[in-house]
Amino acid sequence: MKSKAAIFTEIGKPLIVDEIEVDDPGPTECLVKLDATGLCHTEIWYMGGGDSVDYAAMSPRVLGHEGGGVVVKAGSQVTSLKEGDHVVPLYISECGTCVECRSPETNLCSYLDDKGYYEGVMPDGKPRFHWHGQDVKHFMGTSTFSQYTVVPEVALAKIREDAPLDRVCLLGCAITTGVGAVLWTAKVQPGASVAVFGCGPIGLNVVQGARIAGAGKIIAVDLKPERLQMAKELGATHLINAKEHGGTGTGAVKELTGGGADFSFEATGNTAVMRQAFESVRYGGGKCVLIGVARTGEEVSLTPRMLIAGRVLTGTAFGGCKGRSQLPELVDYYMDGSLKIDEMVTKEIGLEQINEAFEWMKQDQGYRYIVKY
Amino acid sequence: MKSKAAIFTEIGKPLIVDEIEVDDPGPTECLVKLDATGLCHTEIWYMGGGDSVDYAAMSPRVLGHEGGGVVVKAGSQVTSLKEGDHVVPLYISECGTCVECRSPETNLCSYLDDKGYYEGVMPDGKPRFHWHGQDVKHFMGTSTFSQYTVVPEVALAKIREDAPLDRVCLLGCAITTGVGAVLWTAKVQPGASVAVFGCGPIGLNVVQGARIAGAGKIIAVDLKPERLQMAKELGATHLINAKEHGGTGTGAVKELTGGGADFSFEATGNTAVMRQAFESVRYGGGKCVLIGVARTGEEVSLTPRMLIAGRVLTGTAFGGCKGRSQLPELVDYYMDGSLKIDEMVTKEIGLEQINEAFEWMKQDQGYRYIVKY
Numbered sequence: 178m179k180s181k182a183a184i185f186t187e188i189g190k191p192l193i194v195d196e197i198e199v200d201d202p203g204p205t206e207c208l209v210k211l212d213a214t215g216l217c218h219t220e221i222w223y224m225g226g227g228d229s230v231d232y233a234a235m236s237p238r239v240l241g242h243e244g245g246g247v248v249v250k251a252g253s254q255v256t257s258l259k260e261g262d263h264v265v266p267l268y269i270s271e272c273g274t275c276v277e278c279r280s281p282e283t284n285l286c287s288y289l290d291d292k293g294y295y296e297g298v299m300p301d302g303k304p305r306f307h308w309h310g311q312d313v314k315h316f317m318g319t320s321t322f323s324q325y326t327v328v329p330e331v332a333l334a335k336i337r338e339d340a341p342l343d344r345v346c347l348l349g350c351a352i353t354t355g356v357g358a359v360l361w362t363a364k365v366q367p368g369a370s371v372a373v374f375g376c377g378p379i380g381l382n383v384v385q386g387a388r389i390a391g392a393g394k395i396i397a398v399d400l401k402p403e404r405l406q407m408a409k410e411l412g413a414t415h416l417i418n419a420k421e422h423g424g425t426g427t428g429a430v431k432e433l434t435g436g437g438a439d440f441s442f443e444a445t446g447n448t449a450v451m452r453q454a455f456e457s458v459r460y461g462g463g464k465c466v467l468i469g470v471a472r473t474g475e476e477v478s479l480t481p482r483m484l485i486a487g488r489v490l491t492g493t494a495f496g497g498c499k500g501r502s503q504l505p506e507l508v509d510y511y512m513d514g515s516l517k518i519d520e521m522v523t524k525e526i527g528l529e530q531i532n533e534a535f536e537w538m539k540q541d542q543g544y545r546y547i548v549k550y
Numbered sequence: 551m552k553s554k555a556a557i558f559t560e561i562g563k564p565l566i567v568d569e570i571e572v573d574d575p576g577p578t579e580c581l582v583k584l585d586a587t588g589l590c591h592t593e594i595w596y597m598g599g600g601d602s603v604d605y606a607a608m609s610p611r612v613l614g615h616e617g618g619g620v621v622v623k624a625g626s627q628v629t630s631l632k633e634g635d636h637v638v639p640l641y642i643s644e645c646g647t648c649v650e651c652r653s654p655e656t657n658l659c660s661y662l663d664d665k666g667y668y669e670g671v672m673p674d675g676k677p678r679f680h681w682h683g684q685d686v687k688h689f690m691g692t693s694t695f696s697q698y699t700v701v702p703e704v705a706l707a708k709i710r711e712d713a714p715l716d717r718v719c720l721l722g723c724a725i726t727t728g729v730g731a732v733l734w735t736a737k738v739q740p741g742a743s744v745a746v747f748g749c750g751p752i753g754l755n756v757v758q759g760a761r762i763a764g765a766g767k768i769i770a771v772d773l774k775p776e777r778l779q780m781a782k783e784l785g786a787t788h789l790i791n792a793k794e795h796g797g798t799g800t801g802a803v804k805e806l807t808g809g810g811a812d813f814s815f816e817a818t819g820n821t822a823v824m825r826q827a828f829e830s831v832r833y834g835g836g837k838c839v840l841i842g843v844a845r846t847g848e849e850v851s852l853t854p855r856m857l858i859a860g861r862v863l864t865g866t867a868f869g870g871c872k873g874r875s876q877l878p879e880l881v882d883y884y885m886d887g888s889l890k891i892d893e894m895v896t897k898e899i900g901l902e903q904i905n906e907a908f909e910w911m912k913q914d915q916g917y918r919y920i921v922k923y
Contacts, residue, residue, distance in 0.1 A: 283834030283860045451854060461656030471854040478851045481824060481844040484865030487656045492857030 178208075181550070182323035183531045184308060185238045185316075188226040191532040192322070197239070197313060199325045200305040201250065206329050207258055208250040209266065213343035213525075214321035215243030216534055216546045217350050218378075222470070223316075224535070229473060235297050238314040239306055242268045244321030245346030248333075255330045263338045265349050267500035268317035270332040284361070284499045288331055294318050299327065319349070322531070324550040334504040340511065343525070343549055344518045348507050350495070351545070352518065354468060355382025356507060357496015358442055359390050363466050367391035369439040372430040373413070374454040376404040378544050379468055380444035381411055381521060386496075388412030389515055392440075396433055398426030407544070411517055430457040441465045451477040460486040467492040521545045551581075554923070555696035556904045557681060558611045558689075561599040564905040565695070570612070570686060572698045573678040574623065579702050580631055581623040582639065586716035586898075587694035588616030589907055589919045590723050591751075595843070596689075597908070602846060608670050611687040612679055615641045616722035617694030618715030621706075628703045636711050638722050640873035641690035643705040657734070657872045661704055667691050672700065692722070695904070697923040707877040713884065716898070716922055717891045721880050723868070724918070725891065727841060728755025729880060730869015731815055732763050736839050740764035742812040745803040746786070747827040749777040751917050752841055753817035754784055754894060759869075761785030762888055765813075769806055771799030780917070784890055803830040814838045824850045833859040840865040894918045 180199045183192035202208045220240045226232065248262045258264065272278055272288035292300040297314030299305055305327040306313035306320070320326045336345060355378075359365045371387040373380050376399040387395045388411070396415040397408035405416040417429045431437050437459030443451045446469030455465040455477075465488065471477070484490070498504060510516035523543030526534050534546040553572045556565035575581045593613045599605065621635045631637065645651055645661035665673040670687030672678055678700040679686035679693070693699045709718060728751075732738045744760040746753050749772040760768045761784070769788040770781035778789040790802045804810050810832030816824045819842030828838040828850075838861065844850070857863070871877055883889035896916030899907050907919040 277834045280835055285834040285860055287834075448854065461650045461658040461660075462653055467854055467857050469854075470858065475854070476851045477854050478849045481821060481840055481842075481848070481850050481865065484840050484863060485843065485867050487658055487865065487867065487870075489862060489864040490857060491862040492854065492860065494858050494860065497860075 178325055180323045180325035181528055182239050183528055184313065185224060185240050186236055188224070188232055194529050194531065195308065197323060198307040199323065199327065202252045202305070202327045203299055203301055204252040204254040206252045206299060206327050207248045207255060207333055209246040209264060209326050209328055209333070210249045211244045211246035211321055211324055211326060211550055213245050213346045213550065214241050214548045215347045215349065215351065216531065216538060216548065217243055218538065221535055221538060227473065235314050237308060237311060238297060238316050239320040239323045240316045241322030242266070242317040242319040243346050243349035243351070244319060244326070245342030252330070258330055258333060258335060263336050263340070263342065264333040265336055265345060265504060266319040266321060266326070266328045267332045267334055267349070268319050269495045269500060270318065270329065271499045271501040272331045278499070284495060284497050289318060289329060300329065321349070334500045336505050336508045337512070340508050343547055344522070345508050345511060346547065347518055347545060348504055351378045352382045353498050353504060353507060354493070354496045355379045355444065356386035356389065356516065357498040358466050358468050358493045359383055359386030361497035361503065362491065362493035363440050363464055365390040365392055365440055368393040370394040370396070370434045372396040372398060372426065372438040372441040372454070372457050373408070374398045374426060374441065374443045374450050375445035375469065376408045377444060378521065380442070381408060381544070383442045383444055384408050384411045384413050385516060389510060394434065396430055396438065398430065410520065425453045427453045427457045434459065437463050439463060442468060444468045446470050448475045448477045452479065455479060455488065455490055456483065458488055460488060462487050462489070464489040464491070522547055525549050551698055553696045553698035554901055555612050556901055557686065558597060558613050559609055561597065561605055567902050567904065568681065570696060571680040572696065572700065575625045575678070575700045576672055576674055577625040577627040579625045579672060579700050580621045580628060580706055582619040582637060582699050582701055582706070583622045584617045584619035584694055584697055584699060584923055586618050586719045586923065587614050587921045588720045588722065588724065589904065589911060589921065590616055591911065594908055594911060600846065608687050610681060610684060611670060611689050612693040612696045613689045614695030615639070615690040615692040616719050616724070617692060617699070618719030625703070631703060631706060631708060636709050636713070636715065637706040638709055638718060638877060639692040639694060639699070639701045640705045640707055640722070641692050642868045642873060643691065643702065644872045644874040645704045651872065657868060657870050662691060662702060673702065694722070707873045709878050709881045710885070713881045716920055717895070718881050718884060719920065720891055720918060721877055724751045725755045726871050726877060726880060727866070727869045728752045728817065729759035729762065729889065730871040731756055731839050731841050731866045732759030734870035734876065735864065735866035736813050736837055738763040738765055738813055741766040743767040743769070743807045745769040745771060745799065745811040745814040745827070745830050746781070747771045747799060747814065747816045747823050748818035748842065749781045750817060751894065753815070754781060754917070756815045756817055757781050757784045757786050758889060762883060767807065769803055769811065771803065783893065798826045800826045800830045807832065810836050812836060815841060817841045819843050821848045821850045825852065828852060828861065828863055829856065831861055833861060835860050835862070837862040837864070895920055898922050
């Protein structure tokens with residue numbers, strides 16, 4: 178089958194928008210026709226050479242991991258999905274049977290780890306994409322920059338059919354990461370104080386998660402007034418422009434919370450800010466959750482005594498969300514109005530504008546861009 | 551009242567064993583006659599100038615914080631203790647009413663924080679010790695290097711009277727710190743895998759705690775064969791001499807646990823070992839607890855991605871033990887034979903040998919030294 182796609186070929190080069198060939202799904206996979214995909218900074222990071230993979234061996238490749246679509250063909254052994262089901266592809270699968278899936282503490286399903294996930298192929302060791310006679314690698318198991326994509330059954334969350342796919346596609350990464358970090362990783366309790374360091378697309382969803390969790394104080398920290406204003410619209414009760422506090426929100430958060438927040442979240446990927454977020458939680462049980470992805474080789478440095486005094490440092494991937502079972506809850510939050518998505522969509526574009534949109538993102542213009550197929 | 555005591559006067563100088571004057575307890579305090587006190591590395595650290603206090607202002611001072619004794623006089627407002635009660639002084643109080651005492655997440659009672667604890671005085675702002683006409687400061691609210699000491703009621707754990715005071719005195723610090731880190735901070739579940747980095751007096755008690763918690767694998771890591779042997783006697787199921795693995799136990803722990811331990815504990819105070827302990831826990835929920843106290847100014851450095859992958863880093867003080875309510879449980883474990891103490895007592899000494907014993911400790915000779923009054 179033919180599919181339009183945006184193809185990564187080389188570090189630092191724009192994606193090539195062209196037609197590719199997509200194979201039928203294997204027995205445990207589905208062919209999905211995407212309605213839309215979000216554009217995430219992870220792709221910018223990858224396209225810039227940030228990953229530690231062998232780029233030559235992994236190219237060409239179809240990137241993309243925030244999709245919303247409909248199953249058009251289910252593999253012969255697929256039991257939980259059928260043609261016509263609405264789905265969000267998951268870059269962290271949920272097989273339901275591995276050690277991690279059976280643990281209540283983690284969402285990091287390891288089922289696909291030795292089944293081609295990291296090699297950019299499907300479980301039989303081959304990719305389902307081809308271009309000018311060449312194999313094309315998958316990315317994060319999702320490859321949503323192709324209108325038709327093939328995804329293993331365990332990596333597809335079935336969602337309700339009345340949810341608009343060009344909005345809930347964003348649950349494929351950013352929104353779930355931010356909201357889930359609050360609900361599932363930190364398990365924020367009603368009335369708790371929450372500090373959010375960084376109000377970009379992830380941090381804003383942490384703010385939303387804190388509002389949904391019923392946090393008492395939601396303190397947003399950023400350097401840009403317009404982002405702080407957006408945080409306020411999404412639920413922040415206090416705004417701190419770190420520029421006005423010597424470049425760090427730590428002191429102001431401690432002052433607003435009488436010594437330290439119950440929870441802090443870091444959503445910038447900057448290791449200095451990670452430390453600031455950690456140091457802003459209260460002694461005796463204050464918890465800091467890292468969400469931002471630091472550059473390869475960068476480290477975060479801490480004073481051990483702050484840990485001895487009962488602070489907890491952890492991190493989250495995909496918001497601790499077990500995708501197949503928990504992502505549908507977030508769709509419900511969107512449909513009942515408690516989770517805002519539309520407000521964060523800056524622009525809808527066609528696939529041919531994808532490189533232009535990445536440039537806007539690099540300049541921190543707006544929040545979220547969505548490709549409509 | 552006269553009391554024999556070992557008095558700290560100056561950084562780097564031996565303690566002076568002499569007679570001091572001890573006042574009557576204030577209304578919320580008790581006068582305690584100690585039967586014995588342990589010697590801990592915290593005193594060596596303090597005597598060497600490791601603390602950040604103003605030493606001139608805080609000297610002379612009576613150190614010591616691992617005591618076992620009997621109440622000889624209770625202040626007029628003391629309600630929970632009376633003459634003859636057996637007690638262990640607590641350097642972390644449990645008032646039962648502060649924010650921290652009401653939280654199930656922490657034992658760091660803040661009740662005494664602004665009541666002279668850090669100034670080395672009792673709640674009325676004065677010390678109860680005098681020497682040659684000079685005031686003598688308290689230390690950690692316990693000052694167990696004086697046979698008679700004055701301690702606030704909220705910082706005295708009442709214990710059963712059949713427990714030998716010259717053994718359970720060690721519950722005042724090291725044993726509770728190690729065992730409690732497992733039971734109360736990490737909450738190790740039966741069957742879990744546990745790695746213990748450092749098998750000194752604290753780490754050995756982590757091993758014991760893991761055994762009491764029913765851990766499946768208890769992996770002891772140290773550089774000294776005799777310490778590893780002791781760990782084995784106290785419950786370790788696997789021994790790793792880090793010297794035989796390039797100076798780090800991380801790789802060997804990961805191999806023994808199929809990818810990483812469920813829990814690791816760091817009990818050396820060395821920041822490089824802290825990192826090794828952190829890196830030895832499994833992705834998706836592995837938890838590392840720091841116990842050792844690093845030197846002032848030293849930091850621990852981490853790769854943020856290891857946190858993003860669901861690892862948790864925290865620390866513990868006094869093993870997360872709420873002293874008045876939980877320390878008696880450990881006395882029961884000792885009395886029923888499940889908690890070993892006698893095996894770790896290297897030598898009992900008289901107070902006049904205290905400086906000599908500190909020298910043995912600096913040379914890592916043996917495990918625990920106990921002063922019998």
